Structure formats: C-alpha cells, structure tokens
Amino acid sequence: MTNTFELEFEVRDYECDLQGIVNNARYLNYLEHTRHKFLLSKGIDFAKLHDEGIDLVVSRIEIDYKYSLTSGDKFIVRLNAHKEGFLRMIFEQEVVKLPEQKIAVKAKVIGVGLKNGRPIKIDSIPGFERF
C-alpha cells in the first residue's frame, strides 16, 4: 500500500499578508488540508472520527520556509506517511511551486490519536491498521 499523496492548490489573495506573500501560518492550513484529504483517500474521516470521540492532533511540526509563494501561484503539496512506534504518525510534507517544481516549504508533522484526551495506539484507530 502506497502512502504518498499529492494535492494541487492555488494561492488565494486573502492568504497573503501585508508583505504580499503567503503568511507563514497559512502553510499549516495547506499541510493540514492535504493530510485530511490523504486520510480520506484511505477511508479515514477526520471530522467523523471527532464525532466518535477520537481526535487526531498534531504534536510537533518542523517547518522550513525556503521560498515565498505569492498571489496567484499554483502549487502542490506532497505527502509521505508512515508510523513510528505505537503512537505516532509521521507526515513528511513538501509545498512545491508549479510549474517549475521549486520547493517552497518542507515540513515534518507528527500526529497522534487521542481518546478522551489520552494517547491511543495508532493501530487501534479504524483505518490506520493498514499503514
């Protein structure tokens, strides 16, 4: 089973700040949306899991900003996911500007599952046993 995924985006003007570039926090939105679409492609629905009492949350992000996207830029977010130990999902993600495939952002995102506020084994979350 392949754990890579990519999603295409376009910068929206309201995502740019007064410097005329995409604000640093917006990239976390792009990264999150890509993770959720990836999970959906595996039959895992972030919103439904929440309704069932299981919350997928981010425990750590390391993000390098290498090139600033700006108004109208098209880009893809690439994702590669794997488990680490019993409790963690690791998402290696890249924001890549199109068409020249220039890397704008590189990030490593660590996610964990919580039930009633306590960490649970990733494999116990429906859908994650397949990773």
Add this chain to the structure above:
Amino acid sequence: MTNTFELEFEVRDYECDLQGIVNNARYLNYLEHTRHKFLLSKGIDFAKLHDEGIDLVVSRIEIDYKYSLTSGDKFIVRLNAHKEGFLRMIFEQEVVKLPEQKIAVKAKVIGVGLKNGRPIKIDSIPGFERF
C-alpha cells in the same frame, strides 16, 4: 538590554476548529503577533520595514503542541530573542495557559531579513544592532 517579552491573549471562538480546540495554525498567528509587538517595543515596525523594502521573514519553525487551548481560555505568549551568527534572529516562544501557567505550546522560530529577496545582515536592519 533585556530581550524577553510577554503578551496576554484570549482564545476567540472563531480560532477553534471542528474539534472545539484552537487549530494548530492559529498558534503561529499568536507567536507572530507577539514577535511583532516585541519588535515594536524596541522601535522596530514590521509593516514600516516592509514599506522601506526590508522584509523580516520566518525561515524555520519548530513547534511542540503540548496542551490544547479551547474556547475562552486566557494565555500569555512568552518570548526570548537573541541573534545567531550574522543572519539569524532566534525567538524562543512559549504559549502558557492562565491562570495555572500550563505550557500549551513551545516553539523556536528563526527569522531572517531580506532586501530585494536576498538575505541581509541582521545588524544592518535599523533597530536590530541593539540586540
């Protein structure tokens, strides 16, 4: 000259996502606002610098999410800043829930200065020579 600073905030409901907690990207907003207010307290205006052709941008963030803030929570963001080499400002930041002083987020943010898209020495930016 002291390079510590803190700013008080309160979670606004629109900052919470469908899990009922502050979305991971919002913390970068809190961290940024605190950095800009700190810089202002030193006479450095992020918006004015941009108008003068100098952009302060984030080159890397490491952020650990330890405790989720939610609707109505009050918190402070603490900051400690220092220079590293000629090109980098390091901001050590913490989001601390009030009144119990519980650490919600710990982050290390690296900032650089750009002029016409190229890195410039931090000390050449008016106001930064005092750090």
Add this chain to the structure above:
Amino acid sequence: MTNTFELEFEVRDYECDLQGIVNNARYLNYLEHTRHKFLLSKGIDFAKLHDEGIDLVVSRIEIDYKYSLTSGDKFIVRLNAHKEGFLRMIFEQEVVKLPEQKIAVKAKVIGVGLKNGRPIKIDSIPGFERF
C-alpha cells in the same frame, strides 16, 4: 437591563492582506468575538450551548466598510442588541478606530437559534429571556 457592550481590539499584522489593510472578512471575526463576549457577560456561553445541542447562527449580515484599519490600529467594537419577533436577535455593531473615534465599519447582524437544525424561539434559549 442594558444591552450595550464594547470591546477593545488591536489590529494584528496577520489580519492585513496584500493591500496592507485589514481584509474585509476579518471584520466579521471582530464582530463575532464581540457578540460572544457580550453574550458571556450575560451568562450565555456560545460554545457550551453548542455542546448542549443549541446553535446560535448568523442568518444575515449587512456591513458597510467606511474606513480601512491597518497595521497597529487600535479600535473598539460597539454592540447594541435587541430581540425582533420570536426568532431573531438583532445586533447593531460598529467598529470605531481609536483614539479619534472614526467609524471604520457599521454592521447589522441577525442571529437565530437552532436546535437539531430547526429554528427555536429566542426566549427558549437559557439566558435570552432576559433581553
């Protein structure tokens, strides 16, 4: 019982868009936060009501943008609330720049209460009978 309220804010740089002014959508965030703080001051908690199955939602907004706020501006949001008929709360709101008391935005926001997706009488929502 007085149904007026005001709350002080300060523009955060990330709220400005590439024009260097506060983006039009952000004012709705300011207006909402003020409404929620007003309701809290009356003992009505938007987030708790949601947990109890009652959702306060906006059904209509009329908003006039008169003056653009920008980086660092301080302002207050004023609110005046009253019931209209059995189903609606009307919030007259103003965003007023400080210190010169210049009106930046004027808005009329209509809110309704929903239970299981259906409109309910405003007076049946705990706390609203006092308006």
Add this chain to the structure above:
Amino acid sequence: MTNTFELEFEVRDYECDLQGIVNNARYLNYLEHTRHKFLLSKGIDFAKLHDEGIDLVVSRIEIDYKYSLTSGDKFIVRLNAHKEGFLRMIFEQEVVKLPEQKIAVKAKVIGVGLKNGRPIKIDSIPGFERF
C-alpha cells in the same frame, strides 16, 4: 460580453468552527476569491493593481446565510457583475452546495476603486471599461 462566472470549491476542515460548520467569515473569503478569479479572467489583476497604486475595496456587503456548509462539502460560487453609476461595481454572488444545487449563501457585494485613498471612476481602471 458576459459578466457571469463560477468557481468550484471544497470546504477545508480548518474553515469549520467549533460548531462543526463553516464560520460565517469564511464565506467572505470564498466570495472574494471568486471575484478576484473573475477579474483575472477579464485580465484584471487585483494584486498588480495594488502595486500600481489602485486599490479595489469592498464598500458594502449584504449576505444571507441560508444553509450551513460543513466538512468535505463541495460547492460553487456564482457571480454576476455589473456597474452602477460611475463609481460602483455590483457583484451578485451565490454559494451553491453540490451536487444538489442547494443555495447556502446569497450575497450582494459593492466594490469601489481607490487611488491614493480617493474614489475613482470605475471606467478609469484598466480593464473595467469593458464591463
């Protein structure tokens, strides 16, 4: 020349608030992005105009919220534009949920052009003479 336009979107989880529905302010983001893409399709670039000293700003919005979009919903934003007098562009916009074509939001947005902070004739802005 036809002045209608439509753009397809999908709700991203971070756009939902603690009620699990798209926050009222987010619809203004959708409406704005659609207007900017419409203008681009006519050769008018919002960001470039700003660089040239002309700012297109919103002077009034009337928006009716009829149905709440939620996680994963697909929708289109429809737009119909016309001039009103010398100074105003009127954008009639609808947010329509797919696939059932249910109207979620109806809005009327009035835009004006500013040069050095003063209103200018819409027809004097390059590209707008064709409307």
